[in-house]
Amino acid sequence: MRLRRAVRPPAALTAALALTAGLLAGCGGDDGGPRVVNLYNAPQENIDAIVRRCNAQAGGRYRIALNTLPRGADDQREQLVRRLAAGDTGLDVLGLDVTWTAELAEAGWIREWIGADAARARQGTLPGPLETATWQDKLYAAPYNTNVQLLWYRSDLIPNPPTTWSGLMRESARLKRAGKPHYGQVPGAQYEGIVVWFNSLVASAGGSILSENGERVTLGPPAQTALRTMRAFARSAAADPSLSNTKEDEARLAVESGRGAYEINWPFVYASMAANRPELLRNFRWAPYPGIDGAGRAPLGGGNFAVSAYSKLPRQSFEAALCLRDPESQRIAATRDGLPPTIESVYRAEGMTQAYPMRDTILAALRTAAPRPKTPTYQNVSTVMAVALSPPAAIDPQGTLRTMREQIDDALQSKGVIP
C-alpha cells in the first residue's frame, strides 16, 4: 500500500509526458493502447508473473513486452551490444549481468539513474549488489538479483567444514586415506568460472586484480598467493581428474553422483539436490566460502536492470524497471526461480524460509563478497585470464602472473586480441 502511494505522483507526470511526447512526435500508439516498453532479459521461467503484475500496476501508462535473450551470457551480451552499437530504439529495459555495467556505461549505451529513480533503486538495496550497478560513482542500473558461491559439503564425510582452502585439501587427503569420496569440485574449466575462482582467492588474500578505477593492473603478492593456492589445490588429493573441464553444472553433477565430497557453487545446487538425490539432502550442508588464512570472500554474481540510451520511452522504462525489481517482484523471483534478492528485507518475506534455508549464510557472504574487476574491457580481461589460468595444475605462480599482467594491460588499452 505504502509503495503504491509513493508511485502515484511520478506516474501521473509520466502519463502526461508520454501523451505530450506522443502528440509531438505524431507517431507511436497506433492502436491507442499503452506504450510498449521492451524488456530484454535472460531466460527466467516465471518472469511472466512479474511482468503481468507490473503491467497490471502500470494502469495503462505502459505495457512491458518480454523478450527473452539467449541462454549463454556471451550470446546475451553479444545481442545487446550489437544492437546498442547500431543505436537500436527497440530496446528499452535491459537485464544485464553484473559484469557489463562499466562497458555499457562507458560506451554511453545506458542511462544514468538520477533523482527519485536512483533513490528508489538504492532504497533498502544491499551495498554489494548496488556496487555492481555503479560505474565511476554513478548509478547505471537497478539491482534485480544477486548471487554468492558457498561451500557445499556432505556432512557424513566432513563433519566440521574447513574455513580455508588448505583445510579443504587436508580433508580430501584424510578422506582419500580412508578410501572415501574425496574430490572437491571447483569450476576449473577455461571460462568465466575459473576467473571468478581466481578473483575470490585474490580478494581473500587481501588484494585485487585491477585498481578501483579499473585503469591499472594491481595483482601483486596476493595474486601470487592465489595462484599458489590454485596450483596446490589442482595437484592435491582434492582435485578431480576432470578439474580442467569442470563448470558449475559438472561440479553439481559430480557431488550428486557421489563422486565429490564437496563443491564450491551457487545456491541452485540445493534445490537440484533436493530434486535429484533427496536421500543425500539430509547430509547436504553449506558453509561460507573458504579463504586463505581466515574467512574467504565469496564470488558475487547477479543481474541488474538498465535503461537503454536509445529508448524512446525513458520515463516509462525507468518506472517499469523499478517495478520489475521491487520487493514483491524480487520475492517472486526468489521463491519461484531461486534468484537471491538484492533488497535485504525480502530475505525475511514469506515463503523464503522454505526456499532459502541458507539465507543467513547468503546474507553474511553478501556483506564481504568480492565483486569482479570493474572495467569496460571486462570481456577481454576475463578471456585472457581464463586462458592464462588453464589448466590450474600447470600454473607457474611467477610466470603466469607475468603473462597475465602483460595481457590484462594490453586488454585495458584495447590492444588485446581475444580468441
Added chain:
Amino acid sequence: MTTATRAEPPADPGRRAQSEGKRSERNLGWWLCAPAALVMLLVTGWPIVYSVLLSLQRYDLRFPDRRGWVWLENYVTVLTSPFWWQAFGVTMVITVISVVLELVLGMAIALVMYRTLLGRGLMRTAVLVPYGIVTVAAAFGWRYAWTPGTGWLAGLLPAGDAPLTQQWPAIFIIILAEVWKTTPFMALLLMAGLALVPEDALKAAAMDGAGPWQRFRMITLPLMKPAILAALLFRTLDAFRIFDNIYILTNGAQGTSSVSVIAYHNLIGGLNLGIGSTMSVLIFVTVAVIAFVFVKGLGTSTPGQSGGRR
C-alpha cells in the same frame, strides 16, 4: 584492346574516319559503363578502404573518447598475438584437408555422375542436396548429432565423450561438416571440366592399349586441368574464409577459431573496430595472395578469360 591497336596505323583517310567513329563508340561505351563502375567502386571499394582506415586507428566502441590514429600498431598487436596465429594455423589445416578431401570425393562423384546412364537428372539432384541446405541449419544438425545425450553420432562414442569440447575432435567435425556440404559443388565444377575431354581422345588411348587408370591420369586429368584449378581456387578461397560451420559448432572454443571467427569475436564481441578491421584486412590480403599464387603460379584461368594459360 586488340581492335584498338589494329585501328592504329594511319593509312588512307577513309580508314581514319572509320577509326574515329570507332573511338567515339568506344568513348560512349566507357560512359555507359561508368555508372555501373562507379556503383561497384562505392559498394566494394569504399568498404575496403574504410576497413583499412579503421585498421590504422585505436577505435574501441567502449572508449569512444579515446579514438585516435595509431598507424601500424594494430598490425603489430595482431601479428604478435598467439591467438591470431593459432587461428591462422587452424584455418590452414581446415582449408588444406577439406579442399583435398573435396577434390578427391568430388572427382569420384563427378565421374559417376558423368557416366550415369539411368536417372541422370535424379542422381545429380540427389548429390546436390547437401549443397542446397542452408549451412547454418546443417551445422546445427551436426552439432546436435555430436552432442552427448541428444545426438545419434555422439551415442556411437564411448560414454562421457563430448568431441565438440576438445580441440582436435572438434576440428575434425568441422572439416567433416565442411566436406559433406561442399563436395557437391566441387563435383559440379569438375563435371563441367569432364565435358571438355573429347571422347575420341579417350577412345584412341583405349585403342593404344591404355587401361582405365592410365586413361584417367594421362588424358582426362591433363585436359581437365583448367577446370580443376578453377575449382580448387574457388574452394580454397571459400574454405579459408570459413565462418558459419565453426560459429555454430564450437564458436571458436577450445582453440577452434578460424581467422574469420576470431575477427568476428574481436569486432562484434570485443567491439574493437581497430583490431577487428586489422584482422579483416589481413584476411583480405591472405585471400589475395592465395588467388595470386593460383592465377600466376599455377596458371588458373580467371572468369572471363577463355582457355587460360596452360
